[in-house]
Amino acid sequence: MALVTTNHLPLLSTSTTKTILQPRSRIRATTETPIQPQRPNFMINIPNIISNLLHIGMVGNSFPGNLFIQDSYNRTTPAASPKENISSLQDELHGKSNWSNLLNPLHPWLRHELIKYGEFAQATYDGFDYNQFSNYHGSALYNKNRLFDKLGLTSSGYNITKYIYAMSNIELPRWIEHSLHANTWSKDSNWMGFVAVSDDTESRRIGCRDIVVAWRGTVTTTEWFENAHLKLESINDVDKEEGDAKVEHGFLSVYKSKSETTRYNKSSASEQVITEIKRLVAHYRSKGEQVRLTITGHSLGGALALLNAHEAASTIADLPVSVITFAGPRVGNDAFGDELSNLNVKVLRVVVKQDVVPKLPGVLLNEGLEKLEGIIGELQWVYKHVGMELRLDVNSSPYLKHHELDLAGFHGLETYLHLVDGYVSEEDEFRRNAKRDVALVNKYGGMLLEELRVPESWYQLENKGMVRNAYGQWVMRDREPEDIPSPCRDCRPSAIHESL
């Protein structure tokens, strides 16, 4: 899989006027070789008013570091804990009581579930075709029946039933990866995530049939921070009264856009996902089963998850809806937050203290920051976070660099999952029996200490997908026929297997 190193990062404009935060490369320890060809060399331009929001603690923790790392960095133990039956706490784990008593200290079962959903969110990145020279740039690399296996999520306990596509919008072209060339699968749409459902075994383990929706965050683009219209748009189809629930226009546009002239978005992402959720709910209820909905996403995928949750809870009766987001920005105003509460949607936001994105109003991920400097105070007031927060700290981990300013790394989902894995409580240190493979942190970045000898941004295709054909010529490898995207196959939901 050819993957861009900074697909998690909302890249700011590279036209630098004031550079508050230095490019990562200048804060490197001197023992490092200066040239790191895989690292994006980005200049960050953030107005002063924003830098105050950062409150980044740069004081490192000094563990008896080396011994700890060598003790714990055991490459010969399985990289996952055995699965336990957690059904006795199923409602609490799904957020019924807003995860009170489960966050501090973090209940091990909740930790496991957070990583489970986080890995679904991660799959929307790992499974995305970033290769501009591929005919299927912007689609999923594999068909929905193969995706989990190919990404190493074979024993997830879930099966994907439908892929979700979202279309680009004239106002927001930056949201969508465009192939540089005539695209044989779609000019307008990108793969934005999937709907999956727990199999029988997993359903028994967790106590309920679980429908999961995982939304993909935006891929690399500097245009996140370029000029766009600043709009708060009503999320409901009613008059725009005072107190009306509003969300940032850009997110809503991705969620709702459609066009008859497209192949994959004659229906919007919203319509696709709600239709599929309703279908699954109806199916399992007809069998007498309890069903619940869990929606997850990282970064802007977290924003889409909240929009999805609002709509699902509004349109499907008696469905427990929970949202687990990682590094999500603020999405809407107070009224929007109130509506989610009234709909009984449970939201848990996993946030890294040093990560910029959760501090920002969502609109700033679309706008030029310098234009808004005067009104950011007002925006802060306008844009609110909803739900409960699990707050993580880069400095808590003895595996990560503590003295570098790495905005991409702070925001990366693999960093988040590493920190969740080690989290015990607000007071305790990173747990020593954390099992999750530490090397994963460096798939897309370089947060790991050099001593761990894991290359930065290591997750990449051999020869970027180039292979030698029968004549010895190097050509771009093509997709297996089964993985060629097709509106018919990918939009038609899987028959629900009775054997699940």
Next chain:
Amino acid sequence: MALVTTNHLPLLSTSTTKTILQPRSRIRATTETPIQPQRPNFMINIPNIISNLLHIGMVGNSFPGNLFIQDSYNRTTPAASPKENISSLQDELHGKSNWSNLLNPLHPWLRHELIKYGEFAQATYDGFDYNQFSNYHGSALYNKNRLFDKLGLTSSGYNITKYIYAMSNIELPRWIEHSLHANTWSKDSNWMGFVAVSDDTESRRIGCRDIVVAWRGTVTTTEWFENAHLKLESINDVDKEEGDAKVEHGFLSVYKSKSETTRYNKSSASEQVITEIKRLVAHYRSKGEQVRLTITGHSLGGALALLNAHEAASTIADLPVSVITFAGPRVGNDAFGDELSNLNVKVLRVVVKQDVVPKLPGVLLNEGLEKLEGIIGELQWVYKHVGMELRLDVNSSPYLKHHELDLAGFHGLETYLHLVDGYVSEEDEFRRNAKRDVALVNKYGGMLLEELRVPESWYQLENKGMVRNAYGQWVMRDREPEDIPSPCRDCRPSAIHESL
């Protein structure tokens, strides 16, 4: 093979004061996606006096471009011409008459031989372990018996008999790739090239037993242009009289350094290579065969090739010595050039008009340019090119971008080989029946037109050498036992096979 994208490029200091030449990313056509994660984002700082040297023609040729490309970009023909018996012209092709009548127009047999030797030079890059996290960083990826096969040079007609190692020097630490960690194979030495000899079939084809020495250019480092001592050092062990042959100190240091405390350089590169050449010469002469020596290298490998040629011609009687360099800098003074002539060493320098490096005195590849601004005129006078020149032009190829300033691309050996492949004469256009795989141009850079849909810098290891072990943990792949470097195996020359 994990390969750094700019291993051919002498990177200038990134501390920018005057930016004469803009970073490549700003001159991109607007249809291109801004983020090219694999491209090095380098700022070039070149004083005015140097920019005059560049004479870079930025006027593009407009071919009936698209049609030509589609016609010629045939991926279903073999990527090499059949080999012809060229023995009738063997002396001329080896430079006996300084290649007069063979350069303009370029004789097809000479074109074929130039690409042959260029691919040996390329093998010193492709076969180099650039991976800082590898235990064998700085060594050859494969043992000498496997290297050509693993790099796709199976039918080269040559067999490698010895690897050459050079050691780092306190004065020139930048020359050598240092592992970030305790290096189990060598702290001091780098693989610098190889000695090979033509097999019986190839010897009959070309008319003579051909000993080839291929030298590697310096790998990525910004330190090329950082401060170092400016010294011209006498190449002979005599008093430093006026008119004495002098070469740039840095090159000579790499060629001559040794230390008893090292594993791979108890003898210098010079001693290793001359010993092996003498051994092969003696062996084949004892069988009554004619022998000749051809030395090749790209960039600073070209500089080492000239030093090697000087020494070989000085110490081995009646041995025809030719040097084929690509993108080589100026190495020494007039007197040095005269000595090479007197020794009857034949030198052919392949040069791309837009490439900076051949314009520079070799010393500038080690010095900070700004320090020398006042004396560059004097240096030009001091540093001279030797031999014949084959001059190529980026704008002659309809496959390459013409309107971008890409110093790395202009200097890249794959660019050179592409242009040699298409070269007909000073007056004629790029030949339409050029067969060499165009995709190779983009192995380490991005010179190819976007329409050709070849990714930039595509030559890379899957997951940077990370693999999943039996426990599902990602770890760095280790070398096959046969490819683990060993002073005993790699320094002891191969038994010369009678069946060759």
